[in-house]
Amino acid sequence: MSVFTIIGAGMMGSAMSFPLRDNGHEVRIVGTPLDREIVERLKKDDCHANMKRTLPPGIRYFQIEDLPAAMEGTDFFIGGVSSFGVEWFADYILPRLPEKAVVLSITKGLRETEEGIPETFPEYLTRRDKTRSISFNAVGGPCTSYELADRRHTCVTFCGKEFETLRTLRNCLATDYYHISCSTDIRGVETAVAMKNVFAAAVSTAIGANEMIVGLGGQEKYNPQAALFGESVRETGRLLKLMGGDPDAIMLAAGDLYVTVFGGRTRKLGILLGRGKSYAQAKEVLAGVTLESVAIAKAMSDSLRKLAAQGKADLADYPLLLTLDAVIHHGAKLEIPWEKFILDRP
Amino acid sequence: MSVFTIIGAGMMGSAMSFPLRDNGHEVRIVGTPLDREIVERLKKDDCHANMKRTLPPGIRYFQIEDLPAAMEGTDFFIGGVSSFGVEWFADYILPRLPEKAVVLSITKGLRETEEGIPETFPEYLTRRDKTRSISFNAVGGPCTSYELADRRHTCVTFCGKEFETLRTLRNCLATDYYHISCSTDIRGVETAVAMKNVFAAAVSTAIGANEMIVGLGGQEKYNPQAALFGESVRETGRLLKLMGGDPDAIMLAAGDLYVTVFGGRTRKLGILLGRGKSYAQAKEVLAGVTLESVAIAKAMSDSLRKLAAQGKADLADYPLLLTLDAVIHHGAKLEIPWEKFILDRP
Numbered sequence: 001m002s003v004f005t006i007i008g009a010g011m012m013g014s015a016m017s018f019p020l021r022d023n024g025h026e027v028r029i030v031g032t033p034l035d036r037e038i039v040e041r042l043k044k045d046d047c048h049a050n051m052k053r054t055l056p057p058g059i060r061y062f063q064i065e066d067l068p069a070a071m072e073g074t075d076f077f078i079g080g081v082s083s084f085g086v087e088w089f090a091d092y093i094l095p096r097l098p099e100k101a102v103v104l105s106i107t108k109g110l111r112e113t114e115e116g117i118p119e120t121f122p123e124y125l126t127r128r129d130k131t132r133s134i135s136f137n138a139v140g141g142p143c144t145s146y147e148l149a150d151r152r153h154t155c156v157t158f159c160g161k162e163f164e165t166l167r168t169l170r171n172c173l174a175t176d177y178y179h180i181s182c183s184t185d186i187r188g189v190e191t192a193v194a195m196k197n198v199f200a201a202a203v204s205t206a207i208g209a210n211e212m213i214v215g216l217g218g219q220e221k222y223n224p225q226a227a228l229f230g231e232s233v234r235e236t237g238r239l240l241k242l243m244g245g246d247p248d249a250i251m252l253a254a255g256d257l258y259v260t261v262f263g264g265r266t267r268k269l270g271i272l273l274g275r276g277k278s279y280a281q282a283k284e285v286l287a288g289v290t291l292e293s294v295a296i297a298k299a300m301s302d303s304l305r306k307l308a309a310q311g312k313a314d315l316a317d318y319p320l321l322l323t324l325d326a327v328i329h330h331g332a333k334l335e336i337p338w339e340k341f342i343l344d345r346p
Numbered sequence: 347m348s349v350f351t352i353i354g355a356g357m358m359g360s361a362m363s364f365p366l367r368d369n370g371h372e373v374r375i376v377g378t379p380l381d382r383e384i385v386e387r388l389k390k391d392d393c394h395a396n397m398k399r400t401l402p403p404g405i406r407y408f409q410i411e412d413l414p415a416a417m418e419g420t421d422f423f424i425g426g427v428s429s430f431g432v433e434w435f436a437d438y439i440l441p442r443l444p445e446k447a448v449v450l451s452i453t454k455g456l457r458e459t460e461e462g463i464p465e466t467f468p469e470y471l472t473r474r475d476k477t478r479s480i481s482f483n484a485v486g487g488p489c490t491s492y493e494l495a496d497r498r499h500t501c502v503t504f505c506g507k508e509f510e511t512l513r514t515l516r517n518c519l520a521t522d523y524y525h526i527s528c529s530t531d532i533r534g535v536e537t538a539v540a541m542k543n544v545f546a547a548a549v550s551t552a553i554g555a556n557e558m559i560v561g562l563g564g565q566e567k568y569n570p571q572a573a574l575f576g577e578s579v580r581e582t583g584r585l586l587k588l589m590g591g592d593p594d595a596i597m598l599a600a601g602d603l604y605v606t607v608f609g610g611r612t613r614k615l616g617i618l619l620g621r622g623k624s625y626a627q628a629k630e631v632l633a634g635v636t637l638e639s640v641a642i643a644k645a646m647s648d649s650l651r652k653l654a655a656q657g658k659a660d661l662a663d664y665p666l667l668l669t670l671d672a673v674i675h676h677g678a679k680l681e682i683p684w685e686k687f688i689l690d691r692p
């Protein structure tokens with residue numbers, strides 16, 4: 001049995017304690033500075049106030065100032081911050097990790113480098129850590145924290161540079177409900193995983209648009225959603241190619257997109273935009289909700305425009321992504337460009 | 347403007363009259379021998395009793411014995427039978443069609459040839475018509491008849507051998523809600539379209555299984571559905587390769603699978619099997635419902651076993667499809683083989 005320290009007491013990071021404790025590992029959870037109240041409550045009665053689940057017994061909880069104690073004797077680290085916490089993780093946690101630490105991160109997202117190139121988080125962290133040799137690995141695939149905590153069947157993919165490390169992590173985490181594939185295709189897995197957030201918002205606009213036609217609570221319609229779903233998978237496939245990922249990662253993207261349309265926060269944003277709200281109005285309604293999709297849409301769209309200017313990408317390949325970006329970041333009114341989805345194969 | 351004759355008064359065939367009439371074409375609908383009552387009612391008040399929609403004004407309706415009158419002066423035929431009607435179509439309609447007829451078929455499915463090879467319907471009909479030169483084309487992509495009738499945005503793909511014919515058909519049918527791509531990849535489009543029916547049943551088993559845990563009406567869970575969705579897309583991708591279709595048709599499959607999980611009859615079968623019912627019990631509950639998925643699962647699984655015996659396919663590539671086939675055709679109890687979905691990429 002090993003010692004796992006989860007950095008970040010968010011829902012997904014905390015949910016990783018279920019397979020870990022079921023397999024008998026020692027688990028420590030360290031809150032970020034933003035998790036202070038969550039950790040206070042967990043210390044009291046193991047209840048995760050946001051996830052509304054009681055975590056398995058036997059976990060030790062730490063506030064950020066107690067990080068050194070939490071790290072002592074740790075075999076593996078789980079990076080449990082959201083995409084908005086990645087820079088904090090790089091600034092504050094990285095320098096404090098041991099020389100050869102192994103990190104498995106649940107953070108989903110993409111950054112834009114200063115050169116305007118999209119970059120996955122494992123790549124970013126490796127770059128930030130370049131003088132040492134920490135192993136950065138990540139979890140991709142369709143998984144909501146609630147359902148992992150409820151021990152529902154979940155298929156994910158661990159990605160990282162060293163296959164042996166991935167297998168070691170799998171041996172620690174695999175249970176009869178948590179099914180893990182391993183892949184060294186970091187770019188494929190992470191691009192698929194990041195983009196599904198953006199495209200889930202795009203698919204969900206059809207739900208909102210339908211409500212404007214049949215009224216709230218009226219019969220849902222699926223042709224438009226399915227058309228946007230298909231286009232989303234298609235544009236993700238093109239992004240995978242552009243990013244140098246394995247096209248097979250499209251399988252991950254499809255399942256992940258499916259779960260995010262139904263189970264995620266991003267759905268709400270899409271529905272509001274589909275109802276005709278501007279992004280500014282939608283943001284007001286969603287006050288306080290962190291929307292990773294918005295940051296990822298911007299990073300990827302900005303990158304695409306720069307790559308297109310250099311002749312390295314064709315903007316016509318991404319009509320849905322760029323429509324969403326225009327609405328979110330440039331104040332455009334949502335108009336789905338249906339005709340641009342037509343794809344002939346003579 | 348052209349004259350379109352729709353053969354078969356089922357829901358999907360009849361729904362094609364909406365874009366056709368919106369574009370000002372003359373439309374005639376001829377019922378099969380099974381559609382007698384539907385046609386009787388349509389003649390009276392244009393109401394399609396099964397679809398519960400009033401068809402656009404100006405359509406002429408015919409019983410099967412009036413086929414010759416309906417065919418007179420027809421420019422294009424729409425094949426509007428279900429997969430169970432394809433042999434009837436080949437036996438009865440084909441010999442009566444003009445020498446160079448152009449047919450656009452809405453039938454979705456796959457047959458097994460006597461040699462045990464899966465065959466698409468356009469291929470089957472071409473084979474049956476081999477001494478003449480009828481042009482067989484087909485519609486793929488996510489589209490429920492109700493929503494086409496309600497003029498909801500729908501993206502489909504017309505497939506056939508001659509690209510120019512496909513473009514001609516598109517010119518006749520494209521509207522501001524019916525968006526049509528054209529592809530000469532018949533095997534890709536038709537395999538994607540047929541298999542989504544089978545895999546929609548597979549994904550839906552997770553809905554039934556969830557009901558057994560949380561109770562009917564309890565909170566839906568998405569991790570297991572998403573895992574099955576991802577595996578479905580993956581196995582469809584492998585079948586596309588096996589069938590010699592373009593791997594890009596996977597994009598069609600994903601959107602089509604999405605709409606079928608939500609909008610189709612197949613969902614009900616999956617839910618019942620997921621609740622632990624045997625196929626025999628499920629069939630009893632669904633008495634009277636035509637389940638194309640069942641026939642397609644059998645045709646494809648039987649073919650796969652024969653191809654595997656010849657070393658041309660690996661059964662390990664299709665764990666979900668073969669599980670479903672075992673339940674439906676071999677009386678097995680449903681046990682999702684989660685561990686077989688693990689796919690490493692070292």
